[in-house]
Amino acid sequence: MRERYVLLGLARARAGWFRMVAQWATAAILPAEFLRCVSVQELRARLRSGRAFSAILIDGQVPGLDRDLIAEAAEVGVSVLVVDGDPTRDWRELGAAAVLAEAFSRDELVEVLQATSTAVGAADLDPIVPADQRPAAHGELVAVCGPGGTGASTVAIALAQGLAAGEGWAPEGGDGAGGGRRASGRGGRGGKTVAPTVLLADLCRVADQAMLHDSRVLVPSIQEVVEAHRTSVPPRHVLLEQTFDVPSRGYRLLLGLRRHQHWVSLRPRAVEVTLDSLQSLVDVVVADVEADVEGEAETGSTDVEDRNLLARATLARAEVVVVVGEPSMKGLAAVVRTIDDLLAFGIPADRLLPVVNRAPRSPRARAELTAAVAKISRANLGSVVGVAVERPPLANPLYLPERDVDDALRDGVSLPAGMARSLARGVTAIRERADRPLVARQPEPLAIAPGSFRGFTAQEGSGS
Incomplete structure (x- = not known):
């Protein structure tokens, strides 16, 4: 099977671009498989399913679109493309790979996908992980x-x-x-x-x-x-x-x-x-x-x-x-x-x-x-x-x-x-x-000492 983009889509009701992308994918005008979702919960469930996806194409007005959803997608190597006509919202700051206007062409979408997303089957490409845009903590x-x-x-x-x-x-x-x-x-x-x-x-x-x-x-x-x-x-x-x-x-x-x-x-x-x-x-x-x-x-x-x-x-x-x-x-x-x-x-x-x-x-x-x-x-x-x-x-x-x-x-x-x-x-x-700088803390492994499992052994013996 030739390489193609696997897209997850979510938009508000009667969004024109959503219907247009589905038609492009169905007619093979767009080298992509477009899977439409009805809720953020379904979108999250698909991300956790283990299947490979290229990108999420999501309406900027959808409730539930926030930095946590974008980060969840980034963790599995899926870029997030936000369709939003509101210039006051900076989705790139939250980790979105790209922002599209509500009226975009097929060529514009393909160009963005090539720049930000990985086609399914192209294992030689690294997934796009958005840069962390958190404010610098000084205090x-x-x-x-x-x-x-x-x-x-x-x-x-x-x-x-x-x-x-x-x-x-x-x-x-x-x-x-x-x-x-x-x-x-x-x-x-x-x-x-x-x-x-x-x-x-x-x-x-x-x-x-x-x-x-x-x-x-x-x-x-x-x-x-x-x-x-x-x-x-x-x-x-x-x-x-x-x-x-x-x-x-x-x-x-x-x-x-x-x-x-x-x-x-x-x-x-x-x-x-x-x-x-x-x-x-x-x-x-x-x-x-x-x-x-x-x-x-x-x-x-x-x-x-x-x-x-x-x-x-x-x-x-x-x-x-x-x-x-x-x-x-x-x-x-x-x-x-x-x-x-x-x-x-x-x-x-x-x-x-x-x-x-x-x-x-x-x-x-x-x-x-x-x-x-x-x-x-x-x-x-x-x-x-x-x-x-x-x-x-x-x-x-x-x-x-x-x-x-x-x-x-x-x-x-x-x-x-x-x-x-x-x-x-x-x-x-x-x-x-404590003059050393703080580093990210990870749980340390516990050392196993002789007799440290004695309590578990006693419980098993009493239950037998």
Whole structure:
């Protein structure tokens, strides 16, 4: 069989070009096989079928056409040709291989196919993978997480306040671990500390920052920001309008999901580009997230990975991860378990900062807690990577004594300065300690040690 293009088509009802392409293919005027789809769901199903396709010819007005669909096609080597007469939509920025006007000729279509697509049977050609057009991320990202009831969201507020005040921030032009990503041109000369711009982003599935800031307005939020990034990259001023200014504490606030079940509306690549945009918007993004990092590899469920999308995407790129716990027996076990999960997810130990909230003031009690965390965390470190000697040690916990912050939260005023200062300086110390650049993290294989399968053997023996 001679080479021909295999096209998937999807358009709105009564689109003239759609009918014309079908007629060209049927009459053999166009060297292509044209398979018409009725929905985005059918289009995705055909892409996953394993059959070889050359390109997708899709109407720019079809609901569901976004960067995730274009990226899915690119992953299987299928180029996306968008037919759209609206010049304000930049489909190439989202990864489309070409954009056609609504009135195009047979020769124009063939020319575009030859330039962007692979005919079926021509194995010597490489598939076209659109270049990544994400905005360059310049700001740093600090994630704050912890078991429920530990005050992690309040700690995130205090940290954002401390960083916005310039506490612990490197001098202008310093060579810190952030690769020189410091506030510049905003005052401060001769090595003076320059306060960075800070955004507190509520990226929890169960979001509390609206309540803690007594926000009577719940729109816009992360839902609207991610939705805007599905089909474009909003300009800086538009993105700023999606956040709220908190002048009493010096940072801006991005509200979280209005209902925890709204995670189903978030798409993976749109979330990634959203985080890129947020990091390009300010110097530091403080993300209030949950430590739920289970994905398809651990559970066998794509739904679980999608549910934990915000946490996984945020923690995977964070320069520093603050893990908040409490000094009780259960609280200590919970924070160490959380640290263990984060290490298994691939976060280096030298980027973790344990924080004990509502800590005792006694030096002896704090020393006992430090020893307990060090002892248990070393054991967990060894169980994650197989050998404990190759990993840097976990930082000692930062202790925050109990303070009455409810009045400050209710009145919308700044939290205690000592609390904010301690957190900001602790995060800065971790950032400077982890001086190597971040790289894309992949799960590490677990070392098999003698006796490590003993539990499975015992279960099989008891069942026989």
